[in-house]
Amino acid sequence: MNILIIGSGGREHAFAWKLAQSSKIGNLFVAPGNAGTATIATNLEIDTLNFESIKKVVLQYKINLVLVGPEIPLVAGIHDYFLSDNEIKHVSVIGPQQYAAKLEGSKEFAKEFMYRHQIPTAAYQSFTAETLEDGFNFLETLLPPYVLKADGLAAGKGVVILEDLQEAKDELIAMLKDQKFGDASKKVVVEEFLNGIEMSCFVLTDGKNYITLPNAKDYKRIGESDTGLNTGGMGAVSPVSFADDAFLQKVEERIIKRTIQGLKQDNITFVGFIFFGLINVEGNPFVIEYNVRMGDPETEVVIPRIKSDFLELLIATSQQNLDQYSIEIDNRSVATVMLVSGGYPESYQNGKEIFGLEKVTDSMVFHAGTKIQNEKIVSNGGRVLAVTSYGTDMEEALKISYQNISKIQFEGMYYRTDIGFDLNV
Numbered sequence: 391m392n393i394l395i396i397g398s399g400g401r402e403h404a405f406a407w408k409l410a411q412s413s414k415i416g417n418l419f420v421a422p423g424n425a426g427t428a429t430i431a432t433n434l435e436i437d438t439l440n441f442e443s444i445k446k447v448v449l450q451y452k453i454n455l456v457l458v459g460p461e462i463p464l465v466a467g468i469h470d471y472f473l474s475d476n477e478i479k480h481v482s483v484i485g486p487q488q489y490a491a492k493l494e495g496s497k498e499f500a501k502e503f504m505y506r507h508q509i510p511t512a513a514y515q516s517f518t519a520e521t522l523e524d525g526f527n528f529l530e531t532l533l534p535p536y537v538l539k540a541d542g543l544a545a546g547k548g549v550v551i552l553e554d555l556q557e558a559k560d561e562l563i564a565m566l567k568d569q570k571f572g573d574a575s576k577k578v579v580v581e582e583f584l585n586g587i588e589m590s591c592f593v594l595t596d597g598k599n600y601i602t603l604p605n606a607k608d609y610k611r612i613g614e615s616d617t618g619l620n621t622g623g624m625g626a627v628s629p630v631s632f633a634d635d636a637f638l639q640k641v642e643e644r645i646i647k648r649t650i651q652g653l654k655q656d657n658i659t660f661v662g663f664i665f666f667g668l669i670n671v672e673g674n675p676f677v678i679e680y681n682v683r684m685g686d687p688e689t690e691v692v693i694p695r696i697k698s699d700f701l702e703l704l705i706a707t708s709q710q711n712l713d714q715y716s717i718e719i720d721n722r723s724v725a726t727v728m729l730v731s732g733g734y735p736e737s738y739q740n741g742k743e744i745f746g747l748e749k750v751t752d753s754m755v756f757h758a759g760t761k762i763q764n765e766k767i768v769s770n771g772g773r774v775l776a777v778t779s780y781g782t783d784m785e786e787a788l789k790i791s792y793q794n795i796s797k798i799q800f801e802g803m804y805y806r807t808d809i810g811f812d813l814n815v
């Protein structure tokens with residue numbers, strides 16, 4: 391099987407790393423990929439939103455299956471593009487079609503879906519510029535803090551949480567009237583604040599059946615102890631210690647099954663990964679958000695815990711016979727720590743040479759934002775490398791990652807030293 395992975399981050403490097411180990415792999419391509427994927431696959435310089443160019447390489451390299459990493463091409467309809475083209479409609483695409491991708495592409499769509507199918511989530515209402523006054527009235531019925539979410543995709547920045555009612559009203563004006571997040575905030579979901587600890591669960595579904603993947607927790611804030619600006623993710627661990635069998639049972643019954651059943655009832659075909667962003671409120675799981683893809687950096691800890699042949703699972707997904715497969719999971723813990731560019735998530739510089747990668751032992755370094763320039767590996771993004779390790783427990787996995795991080799350097803390199811801090815018991 392010839393495979394094309396779409397994307398360029400640590401998630402895609404982890405996918406490539408795992409697929410390269412499959413007994414069924416033929417040629418492996420990543421578009422556009424990074425310096426890490428270049429060591430195990432062929433990178434193709436393609437804009438992931440240029441579907442015509444993607445079609446060209448799919449035909450040229452006789453690709454059998456396309457695995458879509460990020461949400462943007464999914465929300466833009468890459469899967470539908472394949473289905474509507476006679477020359478490539480036989481190619482399997484792992485990732486939902488445009489309508490199903492609205493579970494991530496529209497917060498209002500996702501909330502309506504959850505309400506329709508009795509999936510626990512925060513109470514909410516949504517507003518447009520025309521209903522601004524109603525928005526103020528709804529805010530007045532809530533207790534602080536106030537949660538405002540731009541309806542559309544806003545590169546992970548569209549959620550604003552404020553303590554003060556007046557500030558929340560001003561923010562609603564900024565989003566709706568001043569289009570603070572452009573078209574993404576033409577509609578805003580205002581919701582009740584839920585107090586608890588977050589984690590993520592993942593399933594792979596073929597539209598009929600699903601398998602549950604290892605769970606994970608990511609650390610989104612730039613600063614120690616979860617302070618400062620939100621990032622794409624500064625590290626992750628799997629499994630999550632507080633997610634015991636009783637909790638995971640509730641997740642399965644109240645959230646995963648109802649979601650899969652709800653998709654069927656609504657006649658929404660979903661082939662791909664569903665990422666449940668959850669919050670544990672006094673032992674009960676609530677959905678904070680859906681994503682229609684794997685998380686990053688969660689993939690860098692989830693994929694290493696899958697022992698089964700990952701390509702076999704993807705093929706089964708495309709053939710709708712996942713029910714005939716089970717997944718074998720590695721019992722060890724996996725942790726990843728993200729090395730980022732100085733200044734990230736605000737402005738930062740690219741092109742910094744990375745030293746010491748050859749000294750790393752016992753960790754896997756998934757490249758998140760790198761490229762090869764003049765035969766050197768240089769930084770090429772805010773998040774640069776995900777240093778990932780196994781351990782008998784989370785502490786050991788983290789210790790190995792931190793030991794290896796001390797061997798790696800690039801100008802301005804920054805990382806959090808406290809990944810997993812809130813899970814120590």
Ligand code: AMP
Nearest residue numbers: 512537549581582583584585667678679
């Ligand atoms: P989202 O983009 O929907 O994942 O939201 C970003 C972050 O905002 C989440 O990871 C949570 O930390 C926080 N958040 C979102 N919705 C809520 C809520 N209803 N209650 C508490 N925190 C929330």
Ligand code: GLY
Nearest residue numbers: 608623685686687
């Ligand atoms: N780590 C969160 C995400 O991938 O959206």
